[in-house]
Amino acid sequence: MSSGSESGPAGPGGGGGGAVIELRGVSLRFTTYNDKYYSLKRACIDLFLRREGSNQASFWALSGIDLAIGRGERVGIVGPNGAGKSTLLRVLAGIYPPSGGRLKVEGRVAPLIEMGAGFNYELSGEDNIYLNGALLGFDRKQMRARIDRIWEFSGLREFSSLPLKYYSSGMLSRLSFAVATEVDPDILLLDETLSVGDATFKARAHDRIMSVIDRSNVVIVVSHDMDALARICTRGIWIDRGVVQADGPIGAVIERYYDHVGEAQPVSAGHPAEAA
Numbered sequence: 001m002s003s004g005s006e007s008g009p010a011g012p013g014g015g016g017g018g019a020v021i022e023l024r025g026v027s028l029r030f031t032t033y034n035d036k037y038y039s040l041k042r043a044c045i046d047l048f049l050r051r052e053g054s055n056q057a058s059f060w061a062l063s064g065i066d067l068a069i070g071r072g073e074r075v076g077i078v079g080p081n082g083a084g085k086s087t088l089l090r091v092l093a094g095i096y097p098p099s100g101g102r103l104k105v106e107g108r109v110a111p112l113i114e115m116g117a118g119f120n121y122e123l124s125g126e127d128n129i130y131l132n133g134a135l136l137g138f139d140r141k142q143m144r145a146r147i148d149r150i151w152e153f154s155g156l157r158e159f160s161s162l163p164l165k166y167y168s169s170g171m172l173s174r175l176s177f178a179v180a181t182e183v184d185p186d187i188l189l190l191d192e193t194l195s196v197g198d199a200t201f202k203a204r205a206h207d208r209i210m211s212v213i214d215r216s217n218v219v220i221v222v223s224h225d226m227d228a229l230a231r232i233c234t235r236g237i238w239i240d241r242g243v244v245q246a247d248g249p250i251g252a253v254i255e256r257y258y259d260h261v262g263e264a265q266p267v268s269a270g271h272p273a274e275a276a
């Protein structure tokens with residue numbers, strides 16, 4: 001995926017000229033709807049007065065993000081609940097188009113973010129493997145060479161012809177995880193909130209994630225597990241209220257984040273739009 005074409009400045013700690021990911025002033029605004037009884041009459045009045053719907057509230061989940069991430073980088077994103085970490089991953093994955101700024105993402109992105117995204121629930125497990133593979137940039141022949149390993153790892157071979165709508169949520173996440181980790185991505189996006197199956201599967205999933213991390217050119221991980229981030233990552237980015245607070249070597253960023261958390265309670269109360 002690539003949107004925006006110019007090459008820009010290196011972000012603090014960024015890779016500069018060789019950047020495969022570049023964000024310049026990227027912002028994302030969410031709109032929430034407060035009143036479920038908002039009437040057609042009120043909607044018409046809002047339209048007539050050319051004002052934003054009076055039952056809407058909006059807030060910036062990301063504001064003016066400048067980043068450049070180069071080949072070989074392992075980036076850990078830290079920050080309190082509701083800071084915008086997962087939202088940033090979704091913007092990088094192309095799930096949310098930015099509301100403002102420029103975004104460049106070069107290469108095949110494997111988003112281990114949302115299990116089941118890109119699946120068609122009417123189709124069989126097997127058809128969905130091909131569908132998901134296509135979304136990751138693989139044609140049928142390339143997926144055919146991988147399908148055996150995907151069934152092997154997911155342990156779902158006997159359900160290959162069952163429509164996905166009859167899969168349990170655990171089965172869905174296993175299949176999705178097995179497909180996404182069978183490919184060699186240029187850019188791996190990982191969200192720790194990801195839940196992948198039962199205890200046995202989780203243990204196998206951990207080994208598999210470590211192997212995909214090794215095979216990926218760029219890895220971006222969102223996590224609250226600082227030890228894991230310190231082990232996996234070389235660079236850290238601390239985000240708070242949608243703004244980059246620090247960017248640099250992972251150890252230094254974790255230290256600054258901890259210093260800050262020591263002074264202030266990091267958990268945001270409620271949705272920012274409600275407070276606006």
Ligand SMILES: Nc1ncnc2c1ncn2[C@@H]1O[C@H](COP(=O)(O)OP(=O)(O)OP(=O)(O)O)[C@@H](O)[C@H]1O
Nearest residue numbers: 030032061080081082083084085086087088271272
């Ligand atoms: N689809 C959405 N519509 C409206 N608001 C949203 C949406 N997705 C996220 N938000 C809000 O955007 C803010 C950032 O959410 P996000 O999930 O990116 O936080 P996070 O840093 O990943 O938090 P956590 O560590 O708890 O996972 C939060 O206030 C959240 O409520």
